[in-house]
Amino acid sequence: MRILVVEDERKVAELVARGFRAERYAVDVAADGQAGWAMVNTYPYDLIILDLSLPGIGGLELLRRVRRTDARVPVLILTARDATASKVENFEAGADDYLTKPFAFAELQVRVKSLLRRGPVSQGGTLRVADLEIDRLTQQVRRGGRRVELTPKEYGLLEYLATQPGRVLSRTMIVEHVWDESFEGLTNIVDVYVRHLREKVDAPHPLKLIHTVRGVGYSLSEDSSP
Amino acid sequence: MTVRSIRFRMTAWYAGLLTAVVIALGALLFLHLKSYLENTLLETQARRARQICDTLVANVGTTGEAYVAREVAALYGPEKSDRFIRITGRDGRLVYVSGVPFSQAFDPAAVPAAQQSSLAEFTRKQPIGDGPALLIAAVRVRAGGAPYLVEVGTSAAPVETLFHHLLLLLGVGLPVVALLAASGGYLLIHRTLRPVDQIAGKAEQITQHNLSERLPVPATGDELESLSIALNRMITRLDDAFMNSKRFVADASHELRTPLTILRGELEAMVREEGAPDQQRERLGGLLEEVERLSMIVERLFALSRMDAGEAQSEWVRFDLAELATTTAGQMTLLAEDRRIAVACDVGLPVMVNGDRSRLKQVVVNLLDNAIKYTPDGGAVGLRVFTAQGSAVLEVTDTGVGIPAEDIPRIFNRFFRVSQTRAQHPEGAGLGLAIVESICHANRGEIEVESAPGKGSCFRVKLPLAA
Numbered sequence: 001m002r003i004l005v006v007e008d009e010r011k012v013a014e015l016v017a018r019g020f021r022a023e024r025y026a027v028d029v030a031a032d033g034q035a036g037w038a039m040v041n042t043y044p045y046d047l048i049i050l051d052l053s054l055p056g057i058g059g060l061e062l063l064r065r066v067r068r069t070d071a072r073v074p075v076l077i078l079t080a081r082d083a084t085a086s087k088v089e090n091f092e093a094g095a096d097d098y099l100t101k102p103f104a105f106a107e108l109q110v111r112v113k114s115l116l117r118r119g120p121v122s123q124g125g126t127l128r129v130a131d132l133e134i135d136r137l138t139q140q141v142r143r144g145g146r147r148v149e150l151t152p153k154e155y156g157l158l159e160y161l162a163t164q165p166g167r168v169l170s171r172t173m174i175v176e177h178v179w180d181e182s183f184e185g186l187t188n189i190v191d192v193y194v195r196h197l198r199e200k201v202d203a204p205h206p207l208k209l210i211h212t213v214r215g216v217g218y219s220l221s222e223d224s225s226p
Numbered sequence: 227m228t229v230r231s232i233r234f235r236m237t238a239w240y241a242g243l244l245t246a247v248v249i250a251l252g253a254l255l256f257l258h259l260k261s262y263l264e265n266t267l268l269e270t271q272a273r274r275a276r277q278i279c280d281t282l283v284a285n286v287g288t289t290g291e292a293y294v295a296r297e298v299a300a301l302y303g304p305e306k307s308d309r310f311i312r313i314t315g316r317d318g319r320l321v322y323v324s325g326v327p328f329s330q331a332f333d334p335a336a337v338p339a340a341q342q343s344s345l346a347e348f349t350r351k352q353p354i355g356d357g358p359a360l361l362i363a364a365v366r367v368r369a370g371g372a373p374y375l376v377e378v379g380t381s382a383a384p385v386e387t388l389f390h391h392l393l394l395l396l397g398v399g400l401p402v403v404a405l406l407a408a409s410g411g412y413l414l415i416h417r418t419l420r421p422v423d424q425i426a427g428k429a430e431q432i433t434q435h436n437l438s439e440r441l442p443v444p445a446t447g448d449e450l451e452s453l454s455i456a457l458n459r460m461i462t463r464l465d466d467a468f469m470n471s472k473r474f475v476a477d478a479s480h481e482l483r484t485p486l487t488i489l490r491g492e493l494e495a496m497v498r499e500e501g502a503p504d505q506q507r508e509r510l511g512g513l514l515e516e517v518e519r520l521s522m523i524v525e526r527l528f529a530l531s532r533m534d535a536g537e538a539q540s541e542w543v544r545f546d547l548a549e550l551a552t553t554t555a556g557q558m559t560l561l562a563e564d565r566r567i568a569v570a571c572d573v574g575l576p577v578m579v580n581g582d583r584s585r586l587k588q589v590v591v592n593l594l595d596n597a598i599k600y601t602p603d604g605g606a607v608g609l610r611v612f613t614a615q616g617s618a619v620l621e622v623t624d625t626g627v628g629i630p631a632e633d634i635p636r637i638f639n640r641f642f643r644v645s646q647t648r649a650q651h652p653e654g655a656g657l658g659l660a661i662v663e664s665i666c667h668a669n670r671g672e673i674e675v676e677s678a679p680g681k682g683s684c685f686r687v688k689l690p691l692a693a
Contacts (some may be wrong), residue, residue, distance in 0.1 A: 012487050012488055019491070019495065099463075101487040102484075102489075102490050168498075173447075180587075181584060182584050182585075192561050213507075213511065215496055215497065216511065
């Protein structure tokens with residue numbers, strides 16, 4: 001899998017490139033629109049991560065050019081602007097997804113994976129982490145074969161963690177996914193729900209599945225170290 | 227019209243000054259005119275007395291006193307002309323005294339004798355009972371080897387009558403004149419100050435949300451015109467300053483995003499690094515929490531500046547505020563249960579409003595979160611949605627710490643925090659309520675707060691009902 005990162009902020013570009021290289025992607029970096037356009041024309045990319053405010057050819061213009069030549073390559077926009085109007089404009093220009101700075105790398109990873117259709121897309125089936133089973137059709141949860149009764153929000157939270165096992169999900173991501181953007185900034189709501197979830201899911205068992213990475217977020221994993 | 231208004235004060239000054247001037251003029255007139263008229267009358271009497279002396283008394287040696295008396299009576303007819311004439315010889319011997327005058331104003335026989343005086347001519351004002359005094363001029367003369375005193379007098383009644391009339395005129399005229407001056411002055415000032423009322427009324431309406439509006443400029447060419455022009459220039463400068471600070475917030479929050487992305491990304495990478503000691507992970511985590519807090523502040527500032535710029539109303543929909551309140555409260559139950567706080571939802575019939583649903587949901591979230599946060603364990607939070615006076619009302623009450631009265635006017639200011647809560651909840655930034663207020667205004671609503679320190683607070687959001 002080959003990813004092109006078009007980002008004029010060198011440090012941001014490095015950060016993204018390093019993160020994806022660690023996940024064994026091939027990553028190219030272009031520092032402006034001109035270079036990006038040249039690389040798009042040279043190599044076949046599986047995905048483009050595009051910053052909007054670029055010197056030379058702007059991000060939006062580059063996106064339009066890409067769409068004129070190749071309609072299929074997924075494009076994820078990174079931007080420091082998040083006004084509703086520009087969001088609409090971006091999708092009209094052909095962006096597949098959209099992420100506002102500052103973002104958590106984990107979130108970028110999740111979105112890139114889902115764009116590459118490598119992430120979990122199925123809504124049905126059973127999710128399994130160690131002896132935890134989540135039936136997504138009946139929304140029933142079992143640990144070691146025993147029913148665990150959860151409220152709808154607790155279930156939503158557990159299911160979201162279980163769809164990305166081993167991955168640390170930030171509290172902002174959890175809030176946006178399980179609640180909605182109106183709860184943004186209310187990150188302590190996640191802490192309270194995670195604590196209750198732990199009491200129901202982990203407390204009776206010696207093997208703890210829910211892990212806290214301070215400052216980063218929560219993960220669901222068999223390993224004791226996230 | 228209050229006592230301190232310019233209208234009242236200037237009218238009072240007008241009337242007061244005019245009254246004072248008229249009274250002073252009247253008093254001067256009174257005193258001077260009175261002595262002038264009396265002196266003139268006395269002068270006339272003195273001239274008569276001298277005439278009597280020169281023409282008749284001087285020849286008394288040859289004509290005899292009886293002749294003099296007869297001649298005086300015939301020539302001067304004092305009874306008919308209301309005059310008093312008396313000629314006295316040596317040792318007060320009466321040579322002639324006029325009879326009771328036609329008007330019967332005085333009795334000449336009862337007029338007391340003149341006091342001893344060494345002057346050749348002298349005058350006096352002789353009081354007569356209750357009636358007008360008698361103005362008497364006396365001339366001393368020596369004739370035929372004997373001293374004579376000739377007294378001629380007249381009643382002061384005409385002078386007194388004149389002065390009575392004058393007094394009456396002043397007494398009636400003064401209040402009338404003062405009243406006319408006051409009402410004339412009032413009308414004049416009222417006309418002059420009417421633009422001031424209009425300017426004040428408009429100035430009252432201008433807030434930070436409609437700084438683009440201007441005061442009316444009366445085209446009078448006077449000081450008021452230049453005042454309103456000067457005020458308008460001031461509003462323009464304020465508007466510019468406000469725009470600048472808003473632009474600054476928008477630019478600053480925008481510029482902070484990229485460095486925050488780098489900080490966050492690098493710190494996260496360091497946390498993930500294998501083999502890092504737990505202690506270091508813990509410290510990096512602490513840093514990340516601060517970065518998250520910074521990011522949140524930037525997010526909120528950005529949201530505020532977007533609403534300042536008048537965010538498009540394209541996201542407006544018609545929805546049920548009651549339903550929004552209940553579902554939002556439902557999504558937060560655990561937050562309250564965790565602190566053993568009972569959330570009482572008193573929501574009845576649907577209450578339809580027009581607005582940005584997700585933003586208004588943020589209002590409910592922030593208000594409920596605050597209510598739960600600032601209520602001690604085991605307290606109660608109330609959520610009500612109802613219709614009152616044509617408005618949709620959403621009310622969030624709590625039994626929390628409350629807000630000190632002096633802080634209430636600033637509670638919606640950006641970055642303002644009640645000092646006590648800053649100590650207990652250091653994680654906030656003081657932007658939540660500023661956002662809530664901005665959202666309310668952007669949705670044509672208002673928010674008000676009542677609070678009793680130690681007992682609890684009540685936040686009330688009013689939105690126009692949807693048709």
